[in-house]
Amino acid sequence: MSALSDQLVTFAILAYLVAMISHAVEYALGDARRRTAAAAPARELVGAGVGATGEVEPPAADDAPPVRDRVAERGRLAGRIAVAVTALAAALHLGALVTRGVAADRMPWGNMYEFVLTVTWIGVAAWLAVLVKRPGLRQLGLFLTLVQVLLLAFAELKLYTEVVPLVPALNSYWFIIHVSTIVFSSGIFLLGVVPAVAFLMRNGYEQGRRSFPYTLAKRLPAAAALERLTFGLHAFSFPIFTFAVIAGAIWAEAAWGRAWGWDPKETWAFISWVVYAGYLHARATPSVRRNVATWIAVLGFLTVLMNLFGVNFFFTGLHSYAGI
Amino acid sequence: MTPVDDRPAAPPAPAPRRRVNPVLALLRNSWRQLTSMRTALMLLFLLAVAAIPGSVLPQRGVNPERVDQYFVDHPEWAPRLDRIGAFEVFGSVWFSAIYLLLFVSLVGCITPRMRDHVRALRARPPAAPKRLERLPQHAVLAAPAAADPAAIAAVLRRRRWRTEVRGNEVSAEKGYLKETGNLLFHTSLVAVLLGVALNSWYGWHGNRLLVAGEDNAFCNTRQQYAEAKLGPRVDSADLPPFCLTLERFEARFLESGQPEFFNATVSVEEQGKAARAADFSVNSPLRLDGANVYLLGHGYAPVIRYTDRFGRSQTSTVPFLTTGDMGLTSEGLAAFPDANVDPKTGRRDPNLQMAFTGLYLPTAPDSPPFVRSQYPTERNPALNLIAYRGNLGLDAGIPGSVYKLDQRQVDAGRVKQVGDKLLRRGESWKLDDGTTVEFLGTERYVTLSVRKDPGSTLLLVSSGTLLLGLMGSLFGRRRRVWFRVVPAGGDPGNGSPTSGSSLVEAGGLPRTDNPGFADEFTQLVTAVRGDAKPAGSREGAE
Ligand code: HEM
Numbered sequence: 001m002s003a004l005s006d007q008l009v010t011f012a013i014l015a016y017l018v019a020m021i022s023h024a025v026e027y028a029l030g031d032a033r034r035r036t037a038a039a040a041p042a043r044e045l046v047g048a049g050v051g052a053t054g055e056v057e058p059p060a061a062d063d064a065p066p067v068r069d070r071v072a073e074r075g076r077l078a079g080r081i082a083v084a085v086t087a088l089a090a091a092l093h094l095g096a097l098v099t100r101g102v103a104a105d106r107m108p109w110g111n112m113y114e115f116v117l118t119v120t121w122i123g124v125a126a127w128l129a130v131l132v133k134r135p136g137l138r139q140l141g142l143f144l145t146l147v148q149v150l151l152l153a154f155a156e157l158k159l160y161t162e163v164v165p166l167v168p169a170l171n172s173y174w175f176i177i178h179v180s181t182i183v184f185s186s187g188i189f190l191l192g193v194v195p196a197v198a199f200l201m202r203n204g205y206e207q208g209r210r211s212f213p214y215t216l217a218k219r220l221p222a223a224a225a226l227e228r229l230t231f232g233l234h235a236f237s238f239p240i241f242t243f244a245v246i247a248g249a250i251w252a253e254a255a256w257g258r259a260w261g262w263d264p265k266e267t268w269a270f271i272s273w274v275v276y277a278g279y280l281h282a283r284a285t286p287s288v289r290r291n292v293a294t295w296i297a298v299l300g301f302l303t304v305l306m307n308l309f310g311v312n313f314f315f316t317g318l319h320s321y322a323g324i
Numbered sequence: 325m326t327p328v329d330d331r332p333a334a335p336p337a338p339a340p341r342r343r344v345n346p347v348l349a350l351l352r353n354s355w356r357q358l359t360s361m362r363t364a365l366m367l368l369f370l371l372a373v374a375a376i377p378g379s380v381l382p383q384r385g386v387n388p389e390r391v392d393q394y395f396v397d398h399p400e401w402a403p404r405l406d407r408i409g410a411f412e413v414f415g416s417v418w419f420s421a422i423y424l425l426l427f428v429s430l431v432g433c434i435t436p437r438m439r440d441h442v443r444a445l446r447a448r449p450p451a452a453p454k455r456l457e458r459l460p461q462h463a464v465l466a467a468p469a470a471a472d473p474a475a476i477a478a479v480l481r482r483r484r485w486r487t488e489v490r491g492n493e494v495s496a497e498k499g500y501l502k503e504t505g506n507l508l509f510h511t512s513l514v515a516v517l518l519g520v521a522l523n524s525w526y527g528w529h530g531n532r533l534l535v536a537g538e539d540n541a542f543c544n545t546r547q548q549y550a551e552a553k554l555g556p557r558v559d560s561a562d563l564p565p566f567c568l569t570l571e572r573f574e575a576r577f578l579e580s581g582q583p584e585f586f587n588a589t590v591s592v593e594e595q596g597k598a599a600r601a602a603d604f605s606v607n608s609p610l611r612l613d614g615a616n617v618y619l620l621g622h623g624y625a626p627v628i629r630y631t632d633r634f635g636r637s638q639t640s641t642v643p644f645l646t647t648g649d650m651g652l653t654s655e656g657l658a659a660f661p662d663a664n665v666d667p668k669t670g671r672r673d674p675n676l677q678m679a680f681t682g683l684y685l686p687t688a689p690d691s692p693p694f695v696r697s698q699y700p701t702e703r704n705p706a707l708n709l710i711a712y713r714g715n716l717g718l719d720a721g722i723p724g725s726v727y728k729l730d731q732r733q734v735d736a737g738r739v740k741q742v743g744d745k746l747l748r749r750g751e752s753w754k755l756d757d758g759t760t761v762e763f764l765g766t767e768r769y770v771t772l773s774v775r776k777d778p779g780s781t782l783l784l785v786s787s788g789t790l791l792l793g794l795m796g797s798l799f800g801r802r803r804r805v806w807f808r809v810v811p812a813g814g815d816p817g818n819g820s821p822t823s824g825s826s827l828v829e830a831g832g833l834p835r836t837d838n839p840g841f842a843d844e845f846t847q848l849v850t851a852v853r854g855d856a857k858p859a860g861s862r863e864g865a866e
Contacts, residue, residue: 011639042820066576068770092455111742115374115492158793164580172607174607183481228839235798235799237796238794238798239791239794242790242791242794243791245729246788246790246791249783249787250784251607253777253780254607254608255606255607255618255774256618256620257529257609257616257618257620257775258773258775258776259780259783261385261386262378262379262383262413262414262647264379265381265843267375267376267378268379270372270375271372271375271376271379271711274371274375275368275369275372276373277368278365278368278369279800281361281364281365281368281426282365284361285361285362287362288362288365291485303372311379315379315380315381
């Protein structure tokens with residue numbers, strides 16, 4: 001069972017890679033078409049915040065030659081294939097998690113390897129859910145699949161651990177409550193950083209920047225839609241993360257004899273929480289520009305990553321179950 | 325999210341041309357600065373940054389040994405870092421200053437908002453704007469089912485809107501939950517801080533090791549703890565009196581040596597109650613009146629009997645500390661400073677004191693070297709002892725560890741090694757001077773943390789309200805709608821279409837970012853209208 005899980009992970013990574021390439025093809029073909037369609041000004045969707053969606057199919061160029069149309073059609077097809085392959089990858093990924101859990105006879109969150117596997121799956125599942133509601137955001141898939149490939153390959157190469165049962169300290173229903181919510185909120189934060197970065201690039205592009213990272217944003221959905229998605233994901237995830245931290249404290253009281261002891265993981269959870277609270281405040285403050293607020297969200301994700309990887313590698317603490 | 329002004333500017337008071345006291349002005353300005361959102365943001369950011377050294381550098385409260393190690397490794401830097409509190413970040417002046425300022429800012433920020441909110445809760449929904457068609461949502465209904473203001477208000481109230489009828493107009497508002505939640509959330513933060521303060525002022529905790537057996541019972545007094553910390557408002561006399569005896573300790577391990585299950589059985593005597601047996605374990609502490617007992621670790625205590633030259637035996641049960649490997653290899657020291665006291669004269673020769681340092685291997689390998697246990701339970705127990713004779717230095721009053729031989733005495737030649745031997749359970753070893761040492765067996769021991777955290781309940785409750793408030797705050801949506809009934813043939817507002825008999829004009833205003841408002845508005849209008857479609861309803865932004 002455990003070997004099957006490992007194979008499924010490998011296939012899932014390959015599938016994400018294919019999806020990423022497919023997204024890139026759509027991107028490139030779209031670019032080709034765009035060059036002919038007279039640089040149409042980006043449609044502003046900021047208006048009043050009501051009914052704004054992410055639908056930004058680029059305006060069809062009426063006067064474009066039929067060849068270009070075929071290219072565009074092929075681009076859209078590539079995009080659709082990319083989404084289908086992403087869904088397939090997510091299914092394989094889920095299979096890997098389930099088989100791993102069956103092999104270990106417990107939830108597959110016992111060490112860092114399994115943890116990353118689950119967080120990335122949550123990220124991609126939430127992405128597919130977002131796509132159902134906002135198909136126009138499809139191009140973001142390029143970034144998401146890139147993140148998936150990087151994280152999963154890293155997990156596979158650097159973090160891989162054999163299946164073992166839980167140590168007694170983890171053997172508690174709090175394990176499921178605390179870890180599932182941490183994994184879930186981390187997965188949403190992971191997804192949230194994709195539109196956040198995309199917004200930062202797109203926003204620069206819309207403000208007329210034409211230097212390197214901003215030019216990548218040419219085909220991205222409108223900045224306002226990206227910003228809105230960024231906020232939505234973070235607002236959704238933050239209370240769950242808060243709950244997870246509280247549940248962790250309740251568990252720590254029972255397991256370690258104190259609710260909060262500034263163990264490195266606890267410290268970084270605190271830091272992440274404060275940074276995300278800072279993001280929500282910044283976004284609610286009109287005098288703080290949206291791109292500044294979004295940078296804070298990106299920073300928040302860096303602190304989450306730090307907690308996921310850095311703390312396990314650099315510090316020792318009570319959360320030393322990572323199995324590396 | 326409500327866009328929040330940096331601080332609702334105080335309404336420009338009719339400036340009395342009087343000289344303002346500059347100190348007062350400065351104070352007022354500072355206060356305004358401190359309670360501004362910008363300052364709160366800066367302080368939040370600072371708080372996050374200030375917490376980082378707490379994870380990078382070892383902390384006394386978390387791991388004092390690693391702090392000592394840091395002093396050894398970085399003799400240059402450590403004292404300087406220590407001076408600025410870098411090893412006790414979370415109790416340091418600068419960390420405290422940041423969060424105290426933040427909380428002052430927080431209180432300063434929520435108090436006026438609380439007042440405003442109570443006012444808003446009592447106030448009636450405001451009168452309709454003159455031109456409803458200017459609102460983000462607008463619809464005109466011809467001959468709706470509910471055509472008089474009272475009926476419309478009833479429809480709205482059924483949907484839990486707060487309504488107010490003024491003549492031919494209905495004003496309605498909904499979504500106060502957002503601000504209520506937000507205030508609840510921020511107030512809960514203050515309560516969390518209070519809980520933390522209660523814990524540190526009125527709480528106490530101590531750690532100790534408890535060996536199994538009647539003779540090793542432990543009673544809860546300050547002296548019985550290896551290390552204890554009492555909050556500034558706690559006195560040694562405040563520790564609740566109870567006694568614990570470890571009856572049994574069970575541990576199960578997987579074949580790999582990974583622990584699977586722990587359980588400690590103790591007998592508990594509390595004041596005024598009969599002794600009772602209780603089990604506890606990792607994840608399920610022993611909850612007593614006035615304190616909780618947590619199982620932190622466990623190990624073996626070899627029982628060693630030494631018979632001196634006068635034939636007098638002493639038995640010692642010495643907890644050996646685990647060295648951290650999977651097999652529970654443990655090391656320790658059995659000291660017999662009172663050995664070889666001449667029973668006739670009662671005189672003690674300080675140079676004939678005995679000590680044994682040793683490694684205990686619950687599962688010794690089949691062949692040497694016998695330095696590492698292979699499994700955590702006692703499958704093949706062996707005790708590897710080194711005997712020392714001489715002045716152990718315990719009389720000199722130099723504080724030494726009970727787990728380690730005083731190396732200074734060894735280096736000075738006052739204590740000499742007199743041999744080593746591997747002992748199985750029940751074996752004895754005759755030393756060069758004819759005295760014997762026997763390894764009788766082992767007892768289990770557990771390491772315990774005993775604590776009282778009086779703020780826990782407050783912390784738990786306020787975390788709950790914090791979460792509730794947060795959800796209300798993030799997902800609540802404040803919005804208003806107005807309906808105006810225009811009598812037949814009348815002029816509804818300005819230039820809106822007029823036809824038929826009785827017309828109802830409706831407008832809606834989302835007061836917060838609210839993508840679902842258009843749908844909600846349409847549904848409301850449909851409900852007011854009855855079943856037919858709203859006439860000329862307009863959706864979307866201006
Ligand atoms: C201990 C420090 C603080 C923390 C951890 C904190 C946390 C939060 C969080 C997580 C939110 C998000 C909830 C939401 O978006 O509705 C929030 C909202 C808010 N906070 Fe704070 N806060 C703190 C201090 C302050 C201070 C000092 C102020 C006043 C200057 C303040 C004013 C606000 C306001 C006005 C909102 C509402 C934003 C909105 O309308 O959505 N907070 N706070």
